[in-house]
Amino acid sequence: MNILYLDCISGISGDMFIGALIDAGADPAVLQQGLKRLHIEDEYELEWRKVIKNGITATKFDVKLHAHSHGHGHSHEHAHSHGHEHAHEHMHSHDHGHEHSHSHEHDHTHSHDHAHEHVHSHAHEHTHSHDHEHGHDHTHSHGHTHSHDHGYEHIHSHAHEHVHDHTHSHEHSHNHDHTHSHGHSHDHDHTHSHGHTHSHGHTHDHHHRSYADIVKLIEAAGFKDSIAETALSIFRKIGEAEGKIHGVPLERVHFHEVGAVDSIIDIVGAAILLDHLQVEAVYASRIPVGSGKIRIDHGIYPVPAPATLEILKGVPLEQSAIRAELTTPTGAAIAAVLAQQFGPLPSMTVNRIGYGAGTKSFGEHPNVLRVMLGEM
Incomplete structure (x- = not known):
């Protein structure tokens, strides 16, 4: 029997899960082709790149949203932490039907941890980290990078900052991230985007997808039954938790447009x-x-966030001295729905190993999700 073991040494999030599977040998082209069935590819592009986390090579997966897919936003309650990492990154990004300019820009990325992993039913939990990455990212980027790590780090590109004189127009965008050494491994992930909105956090254009909308989207995509059932089960787990926390029926749980796209990609992609x-x-x-505390709209709450804790009812949790949110609602739902048993590594023959990187960096351990594929 083919089994997958999730070694959650630093928690789990949706993007870490996808990154780990790609790192273990999953074909990104299969992911891209499958996601096209949803017919929302004009709203995003995918990126994956190799990074170094405390000496461990891992794959960082991100969903970049196109600027037109969301409106003008502003930031809320930033709690800052500082991570250190050396990321020598080769970012693969795939855009959908746009003409691009070949430009060298310094887009100073601000990484914001959002504790609801873009799942909003009238509550937005935000923790924010300044994760600075020394990365040599070769990206094709046209929009806003939303890197949902622990606590939903939204990397918002400010597309009109520090444009160098040597801009060359071509039909394909090859944005080159220019990193600057500051003496001690503060990674500045200068993601270069051609987006025109300066958006932090959730947007206010009031374009939402409800839980019911997402169900229809997945059901209409024509996926094989096993794929659709897995995705719907994970979404239902999150929707039920959000509905209970905020006192609304499942059908009325809404996902903000930005968060909905990220969540759809992570969950359906999984x-x-x-x-x-x-x-x-x-x-x-x-x-x-x-551990620690995070600030949400209703005040300061202890980690894990209310929705995450609700999702993880019945799942064995592990105490951590890390003062940050390690597991996001999407990551929690993936583990809670998929895993039939929680505990030590089972007796198995390991054939493939993958590491999915988070955005933050911790001194105590590499911020990665390790997966093992093998036979039992």
């Missing part, structure tokens, strides 16, 4: 890649959730 890798059973370690 289902696509599990099918692609022919995973028959999933096992997981105990789930570390982090």
